[in-house]
Amino acid sequence: MNTTIKDIARIAGVSYSTVSKALNDNPLVAPRTKAKVVEVARQMGYQPNMVAKSLVSKKSNIIGVVWPRAERFTWSSLVTQINNTLAARSYNMLLSINPVDSAIAVFSQFRVDAILLFREYIMDNLQVNPPASAPILHYGSPIVSGYPTINVNRKKAMFEAVRYLHQLGHTRISYIGDLSQMDLTQQEKQAGFQAAALQFQLAAHPDMMLNTQDNSPDSGYQIGKQMIASAFQPTAIVIGSYGLSVGVMRALEEAHIRVPADLSVISYDNIPQMVNFSVPLTVVGANVECVADMIVSTLIHLVENPAIVAHYTEIDVELVERSSCGPPRLGDMSAKIGI
């Protein structure tokens, strides 16, 4: 049995309402009484029952996070960061990797203070029924959802990636990414690339846009080989995600294509793991700490301000220069392969 304020009251010889006050730094209690109560509580190993606390205060200090897939590497560092930032503000995090609807239902039942919703696919149902009992913050998708939304400016990220390569002198640039219609975040990246291709008058070619269908290393590997063999022969490539980069880099190494001597590579996803390639990758993407800070402060704002109006916040990206990009090579790729 856990000790309660009533137990403390009995031992300390006061009423339990006095104990409550003493333990909550309520000024309406004599310093001597307070000291005594605190001491007794300490001795008895008292730990406040948050369950009872939330029942009366209607606040749980828990943020529910709907996380579709924990294995998805790119987001695990973000979730970690969010948890840390949340802890610093004395909130706790309840994770669910169930489907959106059921996850929200569970969170509603536990009366979390707010819900953070990671979402990738356009077909995930957002019509929550019955409606959630807590404000929802939506992350990871560029559409207006009726909920407050935070999104990384992926379009701009890709635009900047191309601009960077263009400044280095590249004009034949390929895009390797998931071009499917389902995932809006992928579409944004694609759109950013294409806008830049137009603006900087890149060489156009049927094999310029390479569709991996998904973000797995395996698809990256397959499409990487396809890119190497294609007629387009780009001098630089832009890759849509970390997972794809893993596979593409494998394909490149197998074909003994040197990065950046033979081919410049830039990838989306600004995460530390990008250093762990045979050549550390230059990347574009939002800084994880930035995103976490933005998410957490918005979340807390949502909790504290009862009247929430839907809004859309865009997070800016940064380009992290490492060793995978350089000027275009002099001859073409096939000439180099013999070395």
Place this chain on the structure above:
Amino acid sequence: MNTTIKDIARIAGVSYSTVSKALNDNPLVAPRTKAKVVEVARQMGYQPNMVAKSLVSKKSNIIGVVWPRAERFTWSSLVTQINNTLAARSYNMLLSINPVDSAIAVFSQFRVDAILLFREYIMDNLQVNPPASAPILHYGSPIVSGYPTINVNRKKAMFEAVRYLHQLGHTRISYIGDLSQMDLTQQEKQAGFQAAALQFQLAAHPDMMLNTQDNSPDSGYQIGKQMIASAFQPTAIVIGSYGLSVGVMRALEEAHIRVPADLSVISYDNIPQMVNFSVPLTVVGANVECVADMIVSTLIHLVENPAIVAHYTEIDVELVERSSCGPPRLGDMSAKIGI
């Protein structure tokens, strides 16, 4: 304002205790009444308040997981799996990546039903004070902690890895891993390797055991290069973790060492990502689903059985054969003659 059973009672024209019964499939309520109540509840979008529920039932249906580091990839698939298994048994998971003590304190305050404790380092303090209000299950460390403990038999894993290589004909085998004294799980692996080295009379050499100090790809890379240049020249290597393998494989590729033609490689950590190397890695380690199942059922057992006795459960490992191991290269066959 969320709807409560009192609201439902008013609309349905019954008392709220009847509502409670109807919603909990209590047989002491007429089918007609029950149907009506259920219908009203549905229409009003009623969601039971788990907070109030746990206050009275003293059960939260939450399992707290103390997770030192979410970035550590090896465990993220395990956590995912545990979450799924838990959900199937209608439990929820509260994650904390805070230090052990504070994480347990928070969980105690939320009155979680049980706590799962991932722990790596020997110096993490386990003397929880004040004591946790829920049973603790300890995972990931071979020592007896006073708590029920589940542990993977890493020693046997490494032994089997060596046995496998030995059967393939190898006698000069190196171990690349974290040999520091702090982390008991790493020590177990090392001990398993050394026991096998003795049993199978492997060639001994000062450069046989290579200490990476940690499990980062970068250390793997450095030590990998060191191994390549060493006087020992093993025909096979055993790697202590996924992270290290990432770095070692990079070093191998850079040096144009073919796997398994020039060098056989086997690694600890039985996770799907092991396929995503230039050559899919043969591995040893516990099956993640197995571990998750064991952990979850033990957890639930702990919750349901009030009197818990400390015990120690060991999980068996499996060897997953892929393409990174073969017979020693020809120049070394002389060593095999004696067998």
Place this chain on the structure above:
DNA sequence: TTGTACGCGTTATCAG
């Protein structure tokens, strides 16, 4: 079969 009353551990509002 249904309704009443109490308790779970807290906070908050009043009297004293």
Place this chain on the structure above:
DNA sequence: CTGATAACGCGTACAA
């Protein structure tokens, strides 16, 4: 300053 007492939403003996 301190101590009753009423919520908070729900389950559950027990009474009707």
